Amino acid sequence: ETGVTQTPRHLVMGMTNKKSLKCEQHLGHNAMYWYKQSAKKPLELMFVYNFKEQTENNSVPSRFSPECPNSSHLFLHLHTLQPEDSALYLCASSQALVSGRASPNNEQFFGPGTRLTVL
């Protein structure tokens, strides 16, 4: 497999369910990201991991729990979600981020997304 893969591609869950989204990158990158894309809204950055360390959490509710066991894998654990959490969840990866310095490393490569529906 090449690039960034996400599973599952579609997920329907009830508000009391617990599920996980998986992202895997095969590009040798060290930074990974979760974004939420709702209808008619801009891309919302949720979490950033750089060398497996979480460097950003954009005030995301605790019902979303990220996990980055290694630089190639990123998970988003979901529990007790609300219907307004229904959205496309995109994973991306890039070369390692360098604090205070812009670089071509900022270019991100995206997965195909998981379409989540919360009933």
Next chain:
Amino acid sequence: AQTVTQSQPEMSVQEAETVTLSCTYDTSESDYYLFWYKQPPSRQMILVIRQEAYKQQNATENRFSVNFQKAAKSFSLKISDSQLGDAAMYFCAYGGGADGLTFGKGTHLIIQP
């Protein structure tokens, strides 16, 4: 904090014609990168073109080119000879340092056959 503004929610162009998508941004940094991403109906985000702030020469990728005006903080995308496959959402993004990317709200581009 950086902000990215795309003032055109939707644009329409005839096939084979040229269209320009606007993007402005706000930053206090001098070194950064700017990107245009394309999101077709498949929802897969694809990088179209990249511009480094320190380079005065505008980036070009085949039919895609940018007009980068650093002083005005403007970064527009020109698509020449529009094709049906260009129909998509286009997102302008700002990148610098360790904060990842900041995206604009996107422009929906329609190609009329």
